[in-house]
Structures are given as structure tokens and as C-alpha cells.
Amino acid sequence: MIDFTDLPTLHKCYDGANGKKISVSYNNEVYMLKFPAVVTKNADLSYTNSCISEYLGCKIFESVGIPVQEVSLGTYTTSRGQTVVAACKDFTSTGVVLQDFVSLKNHIIDSGHQGYGTELNDILDTLDKQSAIDREELSERFWNMFIVDALIGNWDRHNGNWGFLYNTFTDKLSLAPVYDCGSCLFPQADESIMLSVLSKKNELNDRVYNRPTSAIVINGKRINYFNFISLCANEGCNKALKNIFPKININRIEKIIDGISVISDVQKQFYKVIIKQRYESILQFSYSKLLSKE
Ligand SMILES: Nc1ncnc2c1ncn2[C@@H]1O[C@H](COP(=O)(O)OP(=O)(O)O)[C@@H](O)[C@H]1O
Ligand SMILES: [Mg+2]
Structure with a gap:
């Protein structure tokens, strides 16, 4: 793992609510270093595993062929000690700036919806009404991302996060x-939650069928990934499931997990079990149902 501590820092700043970030120059490229997010829900944990989640989530997107930022794990030492960071290569460049989906949504001036709202129908309306980018390509990305987010249990794909x-x-x-x-x-x-999930079927099922929910909402209620995908009622979602499911290779994902040197065997096992179970119970189940329906 690269130690990013003594690299030249840059003045580029990044927003986002989940932890501190700095920009460094490494091999003449700009990298955003993401520090672990502060813990809000678990008093027993001093820092979250958000950097490992960043790394694994991105590598899983990569493994199914969806373009994703380049990310590696590294270390950084502050006055409080050494910490693991996720180093994300900055994909902007001179004359090429990031515009999030919030701003595309704001761009549709004849709609009453505001950019940050994640009501599904409003999002689909924007995908349809916008003319800045090929509609088919945009809709495909949205739904392909939704399927992978279901696999990795992402609860934060709001309009600012793509x-x-x-x-x-x-x-x-x-x-x-x-x-x-x-x-x-x-x-x-x-670690104690991980052990509990690994040993109790009901704890695992809860993290497959109930949570996390998606950041996208229907009538103000966050979408339950299993309920929505297994209903096979949305054409875009069905198409993405048919496209992405055959590309998921659980062995390859397990190898990615095994390659992370800074986490315990329990943590590795936790990720493997969660992903495999979500793969089988949400995606494989829905895929089989969809094929038999057709
Ligand atoms: N690889 C990247 N290159 C350039 N800008 C990025 C990259 N990743 C994220 N950003 C920008 O930095 C912001 C914060 O990063 P993000 O990963 O979303 O942090 P957080 O987890 O705190 O929300 C994003 O909203 C986006 O504007
Ligand atoms: Mg973000």
C-alpha cells in the first residue's frame, strides 16, 4: 500500500458529507484521498470502514465492465496516527469538469422537480426530457448502476453521487x-456485528431483504432493492438485470476481497457472505423469475 503522507498537496477541494478529503499529486496525477467517515450510528466503532467500502464497491463495478473511478487503498499519518485512505484518481482535467445529476435535473426548467429530489418518477422524467446526452445510454447507466448498487448494498446513490x-x-x-x-x-x-451476521441467519436475511434501502424513493419512501427488482415491473430495471447479472463473477469478487491486506479474516468473510447472499437472493432470484416470465 502506498503511504500518501508526504506527497505534495493541492488546493483542489471536494464536497461530500462522508468524511474529510484532500487532494495530492502522485506520479504527476491528481488524487482525491478520502479519509474514513465519522461514525454516526455505532458508538462502539472509532471510525467507519467507508474506505474499504469505496475500494470494494468500485472494484465490483469495474468487474462487471461499468466505467468507474480508479481507486486504491493507501495509508496516511496525521497527528492522531496512521489511517487507511481510499485514493481516487481525479477524473476531471483541464476543460473537463464534473456535473452531477442534480445539475442535469435542475436544467429541466419546465419541470417542477428540484435537483436533489430522488423520487423515481421525477428522475425518470429527467432521463427522458433531457437532451444533453443520449437517452438510451443515460437510462442504461442509471439502471445498471441500480443493479450493482443492489448487489453491494449501497444506500447513498443520491443525485449528487453520479x-x-x-x-x-x-x-x-x-x-x-x-x-x-x-x-x-x-x-x-x-467486528461484533459482522460475527453476529455470520452466525445468525435472521441477521443476514435482514441485511439482504430489508436493508440498506436505496437513496431513490417512491412516494417519499426509500426503495427496497429486493421488493423492487423482484417485481420485474420496470422495463429499464429488467433490461439492466439481464445485462449485468451474467457479468457478475462471485469468484472474481472473492479474489478482490482476499486481496485486501488491511482487513481481518472476519471482515473478509462478512463481505463475501453479504455479497453472495445478495447476489443469490436478490439478483439471481429476480433474474430467474424474469426469464420464466418471458
Ligand atoms: N474521482 C473523482 N474525481 C473528481 N471528482 C470526484 C471524484 N470522486 C468524487 N468527486 C467529487 O468529490 C465529491 C465528494 O466525493 P464523494 O466520494 O462523493 O464523497 P462523499 O462520500 O463524502 O460524498 C463528489 O461529490 C464529486 O463532486
Ligand atoms: Mg458523495
Whole structure:
């Protein structure tokens, strides 16, 4: 793992609610270093596993062929000691800036919906009404991301957590690589929660069928991934399931998990079991149902 402590820092700043970030120059490239998010829900944990979640989530997107930011794990030492950081290569460049989906939604001036709202129908309305980017390509990215987010249990894919690269020279928009997977795979679970999930079927089922929910809502209520996908009622979602499911390779994902040197065997086992169970119970179940329906 690279130690990022003594690298030159830059003045580029990043927003986001989940932890501190700095920008460093490494091998003449700009990297955003994400520090572990502060714990809000679990008093027994001093810092969350958000950096491991970021790394794993991004690598899983990569494994199914969806363009994603380049991320590696590293260390950084502050006055409070050494910490693991997620180093995300900055995908912007001179004349190429990130515009999130919030801003695309704001761009539709004849709709009453505000940019941050994640009501599904309003999002779909924006996908349809916008003309900045190919509609089919945009809809595909949205739903493909939804399926992978279901696999990795991402509860934070709000409109600010995906977007586009705007080229200021050509006035063209393209899809940005996927970023911010720091809220997938239960970053606030500590070792005792992990052990409990590994030993109690009801604890595991709860984390497959009930939570996390999606950041996208229907009538103000966060979508339950299992209920929504297994209903097979949304054409875009069905299409993405048919496209993505065959590309998921559990062995490959397990190898990625085994390759993380800084986590315990319990944590590795936790990720493997959660992902395999979500794969089988949410995606495989829905995929089989969809094929038999057709
Ligand atoms: N690889 C990247 N390159 C350039 N900008 C990025 C990259 N990843 C994230 N950003 C920008 O930085 C912001 C914060 O990063 P994010 O990972 O979303 O943090 P948080 O988990 O705190 O929400 C994002 O909203 C986005 O604007
Ligand atoms: Mg974010």
C-alpha cells in the first residue's frame, strides 16, 4: 500500500458529507484521498470502514465492465496516527469538469422537480426530457448502476453521487465514471456485528431483504432493492438485470476481497457472505423469475 503522507498537496477541494478529503499529486496525477467517515450510528466503532467500502464497491463495478473511478487503498499519518485512505484518481482535467445529476435535473426548467429530489418518477422524467446526452445510454447507466448498487448494498446513490463530464471546449456531456461507493457494504458494522451476521441467519436475511434501502424513493419512501427488482415491473430495471447479472463473477469478487491486506479474516468473510447472499437472493432470484416470465 502506498503511504500518501508526504506527497505534495493541492488546493483542489471536494464536497461530500462522508468524511474529510484532500487532494495530492502522485506520479504527476491528481488524487482525491478520502479519509474514513465519522461514525454516526455505532458508538462502539472509532471510525467507519467507508474506505474499504469505496475500494470494494468500485472494484465490483469495474468487474462487471461499468466505467468507474480508479481507486486504491493507501495509508496516511496525521497527528492522531496512521489511517487507511481510499485514493481516487481525479477524473476531471483541464476543460473537463464534473456535473452531477442534480445539475442535469435542475436544467429541466419546465419541470417542477428540484435537483436533489430522488423520487423515481421525477428522475425518470429527467432521463427522458433531457437532451444533453443520449437517452438510451443515460437510462442504461442509471439502471445498471441500480443493479450493482443492489448487489453491494449501497444506500447513498443520491443525485449528487453520479454524473457527467462536461467539456468546456466542445460543450459536450459524457457519462462520468462511477464514483462514491463509500456507503455500500455496511461501513458502520464493527467486528461484533459482522460475527453476529455470520452466525445468525435472521441477521443476514435482514441485511439482504430489508436493508440498506436505496437513496431513490417512491412516494417519499426509500426503495427496497429486493421488493423492487423482484417485481420485474420496470422495463429499464429488467433490461439492466439481464445485462449485468451474467457479468457478475462471485469468484472474481472473492479474489478482490482476499486481496485486501488491511482487513481481518472476519471482515473478509462478512463481505463475501453479504455479497453472495445478495447476489443469490436478490439478483439471481429476480433474474430467474424474469426469464420464466418471458
Ligand atoms: N474521482 C473523482 N474525481 C473528481 N471528482 C470526484 C471524484 N470522486 C468524487 N468527486 C467529487 O468529490 C465529491 C465528494 O466525493 P464523494 O466520494 O462523493 O464523497 P462523499 O462520500 O463524502 O460524498 C463528489 O461529490 C464529486 O463532486
Ligand atoms: Mg458523495
